[in-house]
Amino acid sequence: MTKRLDQGRGFQVLRDRSLTVAALFFAAVSSSFGQVVLVLPDGAPAPGLYDLGAVDSGQIATARFRLRNTSAGAATVSSLSVAGVGFGVNAPSTPFGIPALDAVDFTINFQATGAGSYSAALRADGIAILLTASVLPSLTYRADGANGLVLLTGLDFGAVVRGTAAQRRVTVRNETSVILNIPAISVQGEGFTLAAGAPFGQILQPQQGGEFNVVFSPLATGAGQGTLVIGGRTFPLSGTGTEPPLPKVSLAIDLQPVASARQGNIVIRFDAPAQTTGMGTATLEFGGSADAAIAFASGGRTATFAIASGDTQAVLGFQTGTSAGTITFSVQLGQSTERQSVAIPAAKPTVTASAGVRSSGAVEVRVTGFDNTRTLGGLVFTFYDGAGKTLASVPDDAAADFARFFAASDLGGVFQLRAIFPVGGDASQISSCDVTLANSAGTTIQRIATFSIL
Incomplete structure (x- = not known):
């Protein structure tokens, strides 16, 4: 009234x-x-x-x-x-x-x-x-938060990696003085589900409670939205699907033996099988003389590599050129980086091809090779007859000539030597020749077994 x-x-x-x-x-x-x-x-x-x-x-x-x-x-x-x-x-x-x-x-x-x-x-x-x-007398719903339970107004799952799942807990409590039933509970929206065991239909005496979990498992990247329905009430659901992180990398250099003019591989290993696709980058630096041949097998000193889901490593080929010095490789995949170096040691001169040519009044000696120290200078030419008897030994200090040549070259230690010797007697008696080449790392003797007739 x-x-x-x-x-x-x-x-x-x-x-x-x-x-x-x-x-x-x-x-x-x-x-x-x-x-x-x-x-x-x-x-x-x-x-x-x-x-x-x-x-x-x-x-x-x-x-x-x-x-x-x-x-x-x-x-x-x-x-x-x-x-x-x-x-x-x-x-x-x-x-x-x-x-x-x-x-x-x-x-x-x-x-x-x-x-x-x-x-x-x-x-x-x-x-x-x-x-x-x-x-009205009704159940109280709370959700787990950063500082404990808070009144339920919605659930934000934040960022969740595609293919994985995150869940949020919701508690139900009867804080009234009357008996109440937990109404029907359902979830709507792609990627959102209600975990098994939700207590809908359960009768709650005063001060009794229960709980259930809502799961977000995105199948694609991007924002996701859904709805949690409890009886006649609705609560927004949100979350963001993200790509799985790229694996962390470690780097190994496969080069046997460690020397100039060799081909090797860098092996980029992953700490776990890749869960997604991606692209990585590798760079090569050389601390030595100019040498364009020190590069990746694909050409140049930068290379990319693709990874697919399930990959455990990537391999990139490289070549060591013809110069002594330190080659440093750097690899980046996502936020992970790794760096490794290999030192190419100094070596005595290497001959890759040689030939002798004889004419009626001269002989010509041709030698192609490389000197990875770029200090080649001491030469000796020793000529033999058909019986192996020494006919002449001609030394030559060509250090200044080679120094000028290497200073103007960007081809590392590659050289080509052509030496012509006039012959006053019968040139046909010259059957073979030893060419001695010396640099700061040692001496190489190259035998030219025959001379062709010009």
């Missing part, structure tokens, strides 16, 4: 079994200026008593209002507040202005967990109305 008291004094006391409130009977219009009025979004005057309705425990109810300036001049709102348990206001900070014949919207929010009836006073510069709302 409702009783009305002291009507002539501008307020009334409403009494019933569940709620006692004092309702101020100001009109929804500024009494001091008469130019700002409180209206609903459709422009209708706001009533003196506004009910936000009934909601479940923890559920949010909202109501939109509008302060309208009905005058031809600007108006200022110096205060706007709501006072009452569970109620809040989302509005511009006061003071704020309203242009002539314009309006400012704001929102009232209500959220509470205890069952019962609630009220609050909404005031703004001489305007006051009563707000009411009620919370």
